[in-house]
Amino acid sequence: MKILLKGNYAVAEAVRLARVQLVAAYPITPQTPIYEKLSDMENEGTLPGVMMRTESEHSAMAACIAASLTGVRTFTATASQGLALMHEMLHFASGNRVPIVMCNVNRVVAVPWAFGSDQSDSLSQRDTGWLQFYCEDAQEAFDTVIQAYRVAEQVLLPVMVAIDGFFTSHFIEPIEIPDQASIDAFLPSFSIPTRFNEADPAYIANVVNPEQYMGYRQRSFEDMEKTRSVIQEANEEYQRIIGRGYGVVEAVNTDDAEIVLVTSGAMTSTARVAIQSLRDRGLKAGLLKMKALRPFPTREVQEILKNTPKVAVIDRNISLGKGGIWCQELKAALYPLDRRPEVTGYIAGICGADVSPDMIEDMVMKALEREQPDDLPIWVRRDQ
Amino acid sequence: MNDRITIEDIKQIAPFSQGSTEIFLTGLWSSRKPVHIDKTSPCRHACPIGNDIARAFYEASMGHYDEALRIFRQDNPLPGVCGRVCYHPCEVLCNRKEYDEAVNIRGFERFLADNGKVDIGREKPAHLRKERVAIIGSGPAGLSASYHLTRLGFSVTIFEALPEPGGMLRYGIPEYRLPKDILDREIGYIRDLGVEIRTGARVGKDLPLTDMRNDYQALFLALGAHGGTELGIKGEHLPGIMDGVTYLRTINLGKKVRLGKKVAVIGGGNTAIDCARTARRSGAKDITIIYRRSRTEMPALAEDVEGTEKEGIKIELLAAPRRLISENGKLSGIECVRMRLGEPDASGRPRPIPVEGSEFLVSVDSVISATGQAPQTEFLKELGLLVDKNSVIEISCETAATNIEGIFAGGDSAGTRAFVADAIASGKQGALAISCYLDGIDIKKAFKNHQIGDQPSFSFQHLLDPEHYPADLKKVVPYNKINTLCFPHGARHDNPDNLTPKEAVKNFKEVAGGIDPSQMPFEIYRCFKCGTCTHCDLCFLLCPDISIMKGKDGYSVRTDFCKGCSQCATTCPRNVIEMGEGSGGRK
Numbered sequence: 001m002k003i004l005l006k007g008n009y010a011v012a013e014a015v016r017l018a019r020v021q022l023v024a025a026y027p028i029t030p031q032t033p034i035y036e037k038l039s040d041m042e043n044e045g046t047l048p049g050v051m052m053r054t055e056s057e058h059s060a061m062a063a064c065i066a067a068s069l070t071g072v073r074t075f076t077a078t079a080s081q082g083l084a085l086m087h088e089m090l091h092f093a094s095g096n097r098v099p100i101v102m103c104n105v106n107r108v109v110a111v112p113w114a115f116g117s118d119q120s121d122s123l124s125q126r127d128t129g130w131l132q133f134y135c136e137d138a139q140e141a142f143d144t145v146i147q148a149y150r151v152a153e154q155v156l157l158p159v160m161v162a163i164d165g166f167f168t169s170h171f172i173e174p175i176e177i178p179d180q181a182s183i184d185a186f187l188p189s190f191s192i193p194t195r196f197n198e199a200d201p202a203y204i205a206n207v208v209n210p211e212q213y214m215g216y217r218q219r220s221f222e223d224m225e226k227t228r229s230v231i232q233e234a235n236e237e238y239q240r241i242i243g244r245g246y247g248v249v250e251a252v253n254t255d256d257a258e259i260v261l262v263t264s265g266a267m268t269s270t271a272r273v274a275i276q277s278l279r280d281r282g283l284k285a286g287l288l289k290m291k292a293l294r295p296f297p298t299r300e301v302q303e304i305l306k307n308t309p310k311v312a313v314i315d316r317n318i319s320l321g322k323g324g325i326w327c328q329e330l331k332a333a334l335y336p337l338d339r340r341p342e343v344t345g346y347i348a349g350i351c352g353a354d355v356s357p358d359m360i361e362d363m364v365m366k367a368l369e370r371e372q373p374d375d376l377p378i379w380v381r382r383d384q
Numbered sequence: 385m386n387d388r389i390t391i392e393d394i395k396q397i398a399p400f401s402q403g404s405t406e407i408f409l410t411g412l413w414s415s416r417k418p419v420h421i422d423k424t425s426p427c428r429h430a431c432p433i434g435n436d437i438a439r440a441f442y443e444a445s446m447g448h449y450d451e452a453l454r455i456f457r458q459d460n461p462l463p464g465v466c467g468r469v470c471y472h473p474c475e476v477l478c479n480r481k482e483y484d485e486a487v488n489i490r491g492f493e494r495f496l497a498d499n500g501k502v503d504i505g506r507e508k509p510a511h512l513r514k515e516r517v518a519i520i521g522s523g524p525a526g527l528s529a530s531y532h533l534t535r536l537g538f539s540v541t542i543f544e545a546l547p548e549p550g551g552m553l554r555y556g557i558p559e560y561r562l563p564k565d566i567l568d569r570e571i572g573y574i575r576d577l578g579v580e581i582r583t584g585a586r587v588g589k590d591l592p593l594t595d596m597r598n599d600y601q602a603l604f605l606a607l608g609a610h611g612g613t614e615l616g617i618k619g620e621h622l623p624g625i626m627d628g629v630t631y632l633r634t635i636n637l638g639k640k641v642r643l644g645k646k647v648a649v650i651g652g653g654n655t656a657i658d659c660a661r662t663a664r665r666s667g668a669k670d671i672t673i674i675y676r677r678s679r680t681e682m683p684a685l686a687e688d689v690e691g692t693e694k695e696g697i698k699i700e701l702l703a704a705p706r707r708l709i710s711e712n713g714k715l716s717g718i719e720c721v722r723m724r725l726g727e728p729d730a731s732g733r734p735r736p737i738p739v740e741g742s743e744f745l746v747s748v749d750s751v752i753s754a755t756g757q758a759p760q761t762e763f764l765k766e767l768g769l770l771v772d773k774n775s776v777i778e779i780s781c782e783t784a785a786t787n788i789e790g791i792f793a794g795g796d797s798a799g800t801r802a803f804v805a806d807a808i809a810s811g812k813q814g815a816l817a818i819s820c821y822l823d824g825i826d827i828k829k830a831f832k833n834h835q836i837g838d839q840p841s842f843s844f845q846h847l848l849d850p851e852h853y854p855a856d857l858k859k860v861v862p863y864n865k866i867n868t869l870c871f872p873h874g875a876r877h878d879n880p881d882n883l884t885p886k887e888a889v890k891n892f893k894e895v896a897g898g899i900d901p902s903q904m905p906f907e908i909y910r911c912f913k914c915g916t917c918t919h920c921d922l923c924f925l926l927c928p929d930i931s932i933m934k935g936k937d938g939y940s941v942r943t944d945f946c947k948g949c950s951q952c953a954t955t956c957p958r959n960v961i962e963m964g965e966g967s968g969g970r971k
Binding site: 096097204 | 389394400401
């Protein structure tokens with residue numbers, strides 16, 4: 001049975017069903033409804049764990065790390081400035097190998113001060129050692145949070161689940177919430193040993209020498225590589241028990257495509273409509289949805305685009321001095337191919353600006369017509 | 385699935401230690417360390433006597449009122465006097481004034497003197513000296529010199545010409561400003577300390593100075609200035625005209641002075657104000673103070689001028705007497721001329737210039753002239769002592785020494801500023817000079833050692849025990865070094881008036897009251913305690929490296945771990961901590 005829920009509440013439901021033992025968070029728009037919903041659950045006695053109300057996101061993450069080290073399942077949620085403030089602790093989480101799951105509700109980063117959806121907040125945490133998944137809608141957000149715990153706890157690395165602020169976080173959609181028994185069947189109870197023993201004290205984050213440091217980093221890198229099969233296995237298991245699943249990428253009509261449009265997050269739903277419209281008009285257009293940023297699905301992308309002549313990437317983010325971040329990642333992944341597609345990068349929808357199906361169709365058509373694409377992105381703005 | 389993860393597995397992938405981080409001496413990588421060092425407050429720097437005001441406030445803030453009083457009494461034997469009549473330059477430079485209002489320091493000093501206990505036995509010197517010092521005059525300068533010399537171990541005798549000790553404090557300042565019992569009590573402590581006071585002893589007349597020179601190894605002349613100065617106008621010698629100091633002395637000796645109904649007082653200083661208010665209390669109805677400059681230039685304290693007006697006394701500003709007029713050989717009026725203010729004169733105040741043709745008449749029965757006072761020093765000439773044309777004994781400022789070896793002078797008779805606090809300071813300076821003279825020490829060097837900032841004052845406590853002195857006397861805390869975030873705003877607690885002006889003029893009861901004991905803690909809390917560590921723990925609590933340690937007598941810095949971030953120095957509410965080069969810690 002499906003119920004109507006906004007994305008933020010769907011995430012809160014996932015946290016409840018995952019039997020999270022400690023939630024440490026600080027409210028921030030557009031994440032606040034997650035915080036509020038979890039508080040409500042705690043108040044009603046339906047949250048299995050406890051809410052810890054910290055004075056900042058930095059402390060929220062520190063609290064999650066400490067709790068995780070004592071062997072409990074933890075969750076936090078934030079957005080934008082909150083994630084930026086957490087930055088230092090994100091490295092502590094991955095370096096300490098604690099399986100925290102966090103939901104980041106993508107919101108533009110100041111300055112200027114604004115609130116709309118924009119992936120720059122989480123994409124700029126790319127190198128903190130966290131797994132990152134971008135979700136298209138509320139149902140995927142719910143399912144991904146559940147899957148994230150299983151992956152995180154198996155590989156001992158933290159996972160960030162990103163949803164688009166206001167689009168996914170606040171839109172009310174019909175979603176299906178599995179029962180507790182199904183979730184329990186998929187997600188076993190937390191059983192990471194505590195690293196704190198009062199009788200035999202030790203501490204973490206100690207100083208090491210360069211050789212030791214490189215050893216830990218290489219080990220973490222290798223473990224991140226191992227997550228690829230763990231992610232796949234978890235998704236297959238979820239598919240089996242719950243009946244839904246998602247790949248780290250999703251290809252739609254790409255086999256014969258003259259051009260493939262690459263998107264991520266909530267914009268993908270709009271792109272599906274635009275691509276269908278182009279197909280209906282006889283254009284061989286395909287769609288590639290990116291879900292995983294880390295680990296980056298290099299092989300999957302190469303396999304899908306190895307015969308594609310042209311690619312258009314829409315980025316709802318911007319890295320000054322280069323371009324859209326997904327576009328850069330994609331280009332790097334495609335470099336080893338013998339016949340590399342010509343890639344056109346678009347910057348659109350920043351700060352939650354509207355990206356309509358006709359705008360997407362227009363972008364695809366323009367990319368198709370281009371002879372030699374520039375490395376620089378094309379800015380697509382309604383007011384121009 | 386993940387039940388196979390053990391702590392040993394985790395140790396392979398994440399750093400984990402059972403050692404101690406103490407081996408990482410991260411503090412060795414910085415060269416700046418915090419140093420806790422108490423400094424000098426601007427109020428102390430402004431005080432002629434050098435009272436350690438901030439430290440007294442700190443002691444009082446912990447409820448140690450007797451100790452706070454003792455701190456005042458280290459430098460000043462007359463806190464009950466100064467707590468009433470001082471012109472409080474401390475409050476003028478109080479850092480709190482920049483924030484809201486100056487702390488009521490004078491009111492605090494009075495509160496301590498009125499309510500605190502004095503254990504004079506604690507102040508007695510450990511070692512007595514064989515040298516004897518004679519002090520001529522028992523005013524604030526003489527009393528102060530005797531107190532400090534006695535504490536240094538010398539045997540001191542004061543010779544006072546008048547029947548009772550106190551000089552101008554007794555015979556110049558009226559009872560309604562300084563009750564005699566307050567003065568008696570503080571002089572009593574000086575006697576208890578071991579000072580001998582011989583009253584009614586007129587040196588020069590009854591006791592030849594030359595004899596005293598044989599009996600005493602040093603002399604300190606603190607004669608005061610008990611003679612009036614002449615107005616220098618026609619009619620000055622008519623009956624019904626008296627100089628201010630003589631008037632006040634006569635009244636304070638318990639005698640009556642017939643003034644009539646209409647009285648004019650010439651002058652704008654404290655003596656003029658005291659004369660006018662005394663005359664008011666003695667029955668004169670119509671009193672006018674005539675002053676040649678404007679209100680701003682009046683040397684009297686603003687609060688006293690205000691009190692005078694409340695008591696119905698007129699103040700005729702920008703007016704100067706030209707001549708005194710008589711009718712039938714009896715004083716009947718003063719012809720005055722209007723003045724205007726010109727360029728500043730030698731005193732720095734605007735020069736008053738007569739406006740020709742503006743003469744006007746003030747009708748009077750008597751005139752009190754309070755335009756200045758002079759020492760009576762003729763008898764000193766027998767010794768060959770140098771005295772200037774105004775009868776002021778010539779001394780070297782820094783050494784208080786006259787032209788004759790072994791004779792020193794201070795207070796009004798040596799040209800010190802005519803305020804009580806300055807006279808007390810001058811006596812203290814004289815004590816240091818005499819002590820150095822008898823020890824054969826260079827006074828200039830000694831003074832510099834104990835000097836407060838760049839002021840003519842010094843710390844007596846530092847003189848007694850420089851090794852254990854808790855503060856740097858040369859570093860004065862400026863307002864911008866106060867962390868005002870630590871202090872809430874709050875209104876000043878002024879001394880209340882005990883009497884309404886209507887009641888006040890009927891008698892000589894003290895007008896100003898003491899601060900209520902229930903209010904005093906709030907005023908004590910208002911004080912920033914500039915430069916005095918109050919052990920507030922802010923440095924201890926805020927240190928990000930847990931490198932500030934609390935000890936019994938203050939804080940220490942673990943320099944091996946302090947990274948020199950200066951959080952402590954920046955946040956210290958009262959500028960006790962500063963960043964210094966080197967190993968750091970409390971010096």
